[in-house]
Amino acid sequence: MSSHTTTNTLSLSTFACAWCGLTVSAHAADGAPRNHCPSCLHSRHVRDRVEDGPSDCEGRMSPIAIAVLRTGDWMVIHRCVRCDELTSNPVCVDDNQLILMRMAVRPLAQPPFPLEAFGTL
Amino acid sequence: MSRNHSGRGQRRRRPQRHKDVLHTQGGHRANDFRCASCRLDVSLNAPGTAHRNHCPNCLASLHVDRKIPGDRDADCRGRMEALGMSVRTDGEWMIIHQCATCGELSANRIAGDDNPLALVRLALRPLADPKQASRALLTL
Numbered sequence: 729m730s731s732h733t734t735t736n737t738l739s740l741s742t743f744a745c746a747w748c749g750l751t752v753s754a755h756a757a758d759g760a761p762r763n764h765c766p767s768c769l770h771s772r773h774v775r776d777r778v779e780d781g782p783s784d785c786e787g788r789m790s791p792i793a794i795a796v797l798r799t800g801d802w803m804v805i806h807r808c809v810r811c812d813e814l815t816s817n818p819v820c821v822d823d824n825q826l827i828l829m830r831m832a833v834r835p836l837a838q839p840p841f842p843l844e845a846f847g848t849l
Numbered sequence: 850m851s852r853n854h855s856g857r858g859q860r861r862r863r864p865q866r867h868k869d870v871l872h873t874q875g876g877h878r879a880n881d882f883r884c885a886s887c888r889l890d891v892s893l894n895a896p897g898t899a900h901r902n903h904c905p906n907c908l909a910s911l912h913v914d915r916k917i918p919g920d921r922d923a924d925c926r927g928r929m930e931a932l933g934m935s936v937r938t939d940g941e942w943m944i945i946h947q948c949a950t951c952g953e954l955s956a957n958r959i960a961g962d963d964n965p966l967a968l969v970r971l972a973l974r975p976l977a978d979p980k981q982a983s984r985a986l987l988t989l
Contacts, residue, residue, distance in 0.1 A: 792935040792943075792956070793934060793935035793936075793943075795932045795933035795974075795975075796974045796977075796981075805932075805945050805954065814945070816932075825985040826989055829982075829985045829989065832975035835934045835935075838940035840941070841965055
């Protein structure tokens, strides 16, 4: 049991967030691999989506939208600031809910048409 | 009676009537496209944009461009469904499309004649599900 714990501690890997500099463990509390910072939700373009291998861009990826799967789970859409690649990643349980909620209601803050007409529908 | 019968047998088929409606490539629908999702005939002139890339009624698109809008370089040709709504820093709404065939994502500006109800339904989709939204609000 103790040796098992030691191995886990030794293999514990972290990464530093490219935007806020927070040192984050590479795995979430439930063991799922983490691909974005839980504090500012920024990510890094290290995996090529098309060829499914390591990407040579290494650019910072900023969160731009929330998407909803058919199961009801939220996904964060990231966009690479260097090459404009889009990726979608599932949200973690310890992600910053304030930023998630801010992204979800962001379209309603600046609607392109008046929303008053929807009150009569 | 027999003459009548032979006359009917010898009668040539009337040639097909000439049609002046052009359904072929380059015809009257040369610049239009039919939506892959709701089958609406859509013209390419979109108010507010130079390049129409999704159906104004159901917001579905087609996977034909790879990187640059209008390059027609993708081999997939799959149907792209509206997945979510994003906002630029200047406040302009962008529809996030995901290809139903290959899973590729793309972001497209909304057009002036897009269905406002479909746009608002798409923007409200994260808040429509009570489980995730209330959990996010309760942990704030």
